[in-house]
Amino acid sequence: MIDFALDEELALGAETAxxxxxxxxxxxxxxxxxxxxxxEALRREAAQIGFDRIDWPESAGxxxxxxxARVLVTERLAAGCPGAALAxxxxxxxxxxxxxxxxxxxxxxxxxPLLARPDxxxxxxxxxxxxxxxxGDALSGHAAWLPTDRIDLLAVLSRDGLxxxxxxxxxxxxxxxGLRAAGASELRVDRAPVEAAWTDPAAAAxxxxxxxVQLAALLVGQMHAAADYSxxxxxxxxxFGKPIAHHQALAFLIVDMHSAVDAARQLLHEAAWRLDAGxxxxxxxxxxxxxxIENGVFIGANAVQxxxxxxxMRDYPVEKQLRELRALGLLLxxxxxxxxxxxxxxxAAPIDFLATTDATTQGA
Amino acid sequence: MDxxxxxxxxxxxxxxxxxxxxxMRPAGWRADRAGAPLPVDDPFFVRMLAEGFGRTRWxxxxxxxxxxxxxxxxKAGSAVAQVLLxxxxxxxxxxxxxxxxxxxxxxxxxLSMGTPEQKQRFLSPFVNPQRPIWGAFAMTEPxxxxxxxxxxxxxxxxxxxxxxxxxxxxxxxxxxxEWTVVFATIDPALGRAGHRAFVVERGTPxxxxxxxxKKMGLKAYESTSFFLSGCRVPAANLLGGEAYYEQxxxxxxxxxxxxxxxxxxxxxxxxxxxxxxLDEAAxxxxxxxxxxxxxxxxxxxxxxxxxxxxxxxxxxAAWLADRRxxxxxxxxxxxxxxxxxxxxxxSFAMEVxxxxxxxxxxxxxxxxxxxxxLDIVEGTGQIQRVVMARHxxxxxx
Numbered sequence: 084m085i086d087f088a089l090d091e092e093l094a095l096g097a098e099t100a101x102x103x104x105x106x107x108x109x110x111x112x113x114x115x116x117x118x119x120x121x122x123e124a125l126r127r128e129a130a131q132i133g134f135d136r137i138d139w140p141e142s143a144g145x146x147x148x149x150x151x152a153r154v155l156v157t158e159r160l161a162a163g164c165p166g167a168a169l170a171x172x173x174x175x176x177x178x179x180x181x182x183x184x185x186x187x188x189x190x191x192x193x194x195x196p197l198l199a200r201p202d203x204x205x206x207x208x209x210x211x212x213x214x215x216x217x218x219g220d221a222l223s224g225h226a227a228w229l230p231t232d233r234i235d236l237l238a239v240l241s242r243d244g245l246x247x248x249x250x251x252x253x254x255x256x257x258x259x260x261g262l263r264a265a266g267a268s269e270l271r272v273d274r275a276p277v278e279a280a281w282t283d284p285a286a287a288a289x290x291x292x293x294x295x296v297q298l299a300a301l302l303v304g305q306m307h308a309a310a311d312y313s314x315x316x317x318x319x320x321x322x323f324g325k326p327i328a329h330h331q332a333l334a335f336l337i338v339d340m341h342s343a344v345d346a347a348r349q350l351l352h353e354a355a356w357r358l359d360a361g362x363x364x365x366x367x368x369x370x371x372x373x374x375x376i377e378n379g380v381f382i383g384a385n386a387v388q389x390x391x392x393x394x395x396m397r398d399y400p401v402e403k404q405l406r407e408l409r410a411l412g413l414l415l416x417x418x419x420x421x422x423x424x425x426x427x428x429x430x431a432a433p434i435d436f437l438a439t440t441d442a443t444t445q446g447a
Numbered sequence: 448m449d450x451x452x453x454x455x456x457x458x459x460x461x462x463x464x465x466x467x468x469x470x471m472r473p474a475g476w477r478a479d480r481a482g483a484p485l486p487v488d489d490p491f492f493v494r495m496l497a498e499g500f501g502r503t504r505w506x507x508x509x510x511x512x513x514x515x516x517x518x519x520x521x522k523a524g525s526a527v528a529q530v531l532l533x534x535x536x537x538x539x540x541x542x543x544x545x546x547x548x549x550x551x552x553x554x555x556x557x558l559s560m561g562t563p564e565q566k567q568r569f570l571s572p573f574v575n576p577q578r579p580i581w582g583a584f585a586m587t588e589p590x591x592x593x594x595x596x597x598x599x600x601x602x603x604x605x606x607x608x609x610x611x612x613x614x615x616x617x618x619x620x621x622x623x624x625e626w627t628v629v630f631a632t633i634d635p636a637l638g639r640a641g642h643r644a645f646v647v648e649r650g651t652p653x654x655x656x657x658x659x660x661k662k663m664g665l666k667a668y669e670s671t672s673f674f675l676s677g678c679r680v681p682a683a684n685l686l687g688g689e690a691y692y693e694q695x696x697x698x699x700x701x702x703x704x705x706x707x708x709x710x711x712x713x714x715x716x717x718x719x720x721x722x723x724x725l726d727e728a729a730x731x732x733x734x735x736x737x738x739x740x741x742x743x744x745x746x747x748x749x750x751x752x753x754x755x756x757x758x759x760x761x762x763x764a765a766w767l768a769d770r771r772x773x774x775x776x777x778x779x780x781x782x783x784x785x786x787x788x789x790x791x792x793x794s795f796a797m798e799v800x801x802x803x804x805x806x807x808x809x810x811x812x813x814x815x816x817x818x819x820x821l822d823i824v825e826g827t828g829q830i831q832r833v834v835m836a837r838h839x840x841x842x843x844x
Contacts, residue, residue: 084453085527087766093448151448318840328840338835342760342780349759350752356450370752425748431733434722436755437452 093152096137100159103132108163115264116403119232121170127201129171134160139178143190144198150179150293150358154300154351161304165407166264168301169230177205177238179293184245184281193247193279197235205236207294208270211416211423215239215246221274222246228257230410232266240290244282251275261403261410291424292358292368294415299351299368302375302411306347306382309404310340313386313394320390333389340385343378350374362438369424376412376421383408450759456528460535463520466498467539475540478667479813484546484659485667487623492548492579501548501580503573505558505566513575519549526708526765530715534758537719541817542667544716545619549573552584552619553628556644560687569626569646583624585615589672600675602631602643607682609645611653611675622657622671625649628686629675644686653678664816707778708768710825714761714785717821721754721789724814728796731803731811743799750792757785776838783831786822793818 089097107125108115115121129135138153139145146152160168169175174194181189197203208215208226215224224239237248252272259267314337317328327333354367383405387394394401412418452460474491478484485491495501500519521536521544523529536544550557550573557569572580591597600613611631621627626648632641647654656674725747732738732747761781767774793815797804804812822828836842 084449084451084456085762085766086449087763089448314839326840328836329842331836331842334836334840334842335832337840338780338783338832341776341835341839342784345760345777345780346753346756346784349763350756352448353450353755353759356448360451370748370755373748374752374756422745422748425752426744430729430738430744430747433726434729434751436718436722436751436758437450 089155092148093155096146096148096152097155097159099132100134100156101162103129103134104159104163108160108167112164112167112264112400112403113397115164115167115170119259119263119266121167121264123201126171126173130201135172135174135178139190140182140187142187143194149355150296151352151355154296154355157297157300158304158307158348161301162308164264165301165305165411166230166262168304169262169265172297173204175205176207176290176294176297177236179297180207180238180240180245180290183286183290183293184283185279189279193236200235202233203235204231204233205238206231206234206270207238207240207290209291209294209415209420210239210241211420213241215241215272217246217277218274220277222248222272222277223274224270224272226270228259228413229268229270230259230262230265230414232256232268234270237270237272240287240294243284243287244280245287245290246277247279248272248275249278259410261406261408288365288424289358291415292354292364295368295372295421296351296355296358296364298411298415299347299354299372299375302372302379302408303344303348303351305404305407305411306375306379307344309386309401309408310337310344310382312400312404313337313340313389316399317389327389336385336389340382343381347371347375347378357438365424366427369421372415372421373418373425376418379408379412380405452531456523456531459520459523459528460531463532463535464539466495466520467536470494470498471536471543472539475543475667476810476813478542478546479664482661482666484669487579495547496576496579501573501576503550503554503570505554505570506574507567507571508563516574519547521547526711526768527762529708530711530758530761530765533712533715534719534722537716538723539719540667541716541720541821542665545665546668548576548579548581550582551624553582553624553626553646556584556628556686557646560644560691562688562691564683565646565686565688572625581620581624583618583621583627583671585618585621585627585673586630587615587617589614589616596639596642598630598632598642599635600629600631602633602645604633604682605679608679609643609682609685611645611647611678611680613675614672615675616672617660618671618673620669620671621673622659622669627654631675640692643692645680646684646686647675647678647680648684651678651680663819664813665820707774708765710778710782710831711761711765711768711774713821713825714757714764714781717785717789717818718754718758718761720814720818720821721750721785721792724789724793724796724811724818725750725754727809727811727814728792728799731796731799737799746795750788750795753788754785754792757781757788760784776835779826779831779834782825783828783835786818787828789818789821 134156136145137148137156138150141147181193234252237252239246254268257267257269318326320327350371354364354371357364357367386401387405390399390401393399521532523532586595588599603610626646629645629647631643634641653676658672660670737743764774764777764781796811797815
């Protein structure tokens, strides 16, 4: 039955993340960006709280709360600094990919070695265009940019499978257009040994849906922060005798930015709910990501616009928010790769937004 | 959080889907082709009465259930379910949904403001009517539009009557209604505190000059203008009686409540029209071998996404209303977003048809003409933004 209320556990998790974000991320986001890293103590604290394991099964040291819980937490962390949110979830979508292909056993086997190393990072690359090449047991490929300076476990997700690499990962530091708090590198893999591989298109679709939902959560959290910051600024800044928010051209823009956050958020929560309910989520996750990417750029650009000249200056957060939002939308093949999955192949079937006819077609 | 539809609501949706496909869409088509609402004695209305439409949900105190008190197939007990039913109903035909018999928009103010005697008098004929009958609601005035608080129709007390003078416009079904709830003011200087609602019965002298508007779309129901000229209404027809207006800030509260369920339902209707257009467009694409055309698929994707987001926002606003939580911001946001998304869907669907859309005989072309009204009724998209701006940035009036 349709219900927008949050369970107590989820609300509590969101509250914890909100407090952590406001106190520890937001005030230091420029420092994180400049240092391209987070202080070790902060990463330890986040690991202890368990932000990255909130949706892992309890047997693997997680809280077993599901995709929606992860979304709520990620939104709040990303409101403070999306680069930091990425760095504080060092395994990220690789965990859900391992689970989708190999269940809890795969999660345990491939992540335990990483958990022993506090600085370890895993990265998931979606090979949307089929450019990564296998040659026997060796894998080669390239990513021009990833928001990390370290990869211990690389998961290359294609439309039909997953390949894991732990050796022969070559990272070259690059400037980074955004998300610098998480690092910025070019990735090259040249005939690296494949440690494990699965072929399972349904699992691939599920892993991709999880990854897209997590990415959309980063976008929604950061766009909310940008919309809210610029709204409050517009109430303080006076021009032509009144707060600029009271000039209707800006009032309507602020309203539309608010609605754009809400639209992206509702699509995101519905997609996360589908993942938790075991319903088909391929289209919903892709749809949520496209909306988040498009609305993120709309909001980021207009947040800068509302601040005018000040918005272009690094003294204010909005120029960073615009760059972060633009950069986030490039990951996982961006909106264009998602468009391939947002529509069913057979478009002639009547639209069923809420899947009332139900889950006869499993397969994420 | 849960986005699944309850089994009960699912079965109501299925019933409405059957009626929509078999009855409502064909009837809406007939009216559209005729360019006029179906006449009062059209057999369609009798069949709909038999299907459970046309009744009030009011019951006399102590009345025992007798099988006639199930809500109409397009009415629900919760605002959330109402959004879903509004969406499904509008998918088949939004105009015919308004044309259906029953107390209509006049029912909520009578239920919320009326005295027990008034509810008995005006709603008991709708408990188990033997033939289709209508009630109506008239607030909008020719000069008012979205500025609904700016009522110019005057009400003057004269002995045991009130005398009404003024003009109303865009009132649904009032030309065929047993009675019409009319909003007037005792003194425009009092603002909302001066507003009064009257139940004006058919045949009351001075209540007339009904003119059925010629519309671009939604031709299946009467949008009526009428005049009140020295129209004498018994004092007993002042909705709520004098006491109601002394206790509260005014009759206007009857129309504009804090827990708004009307705007999310209108948003749902817009989504329903948009969904119908996209289903038709997709079927056309399939038939013409265009189903894999990426340019069309991308636009179809965008339209579906915007409609889905608007539907979720309407459901959230309705859910807040059901929980008696303030939802003005959410209700206005859904009402601001859904109609433009639906318009875009119908306009895109016209382009999919190409020149076949220009012929003027395809369902999509009708949907394109129908949908624009949804961005205008219950407050235009601009008014919704004003309401939202008041909440978000304290935009002064």
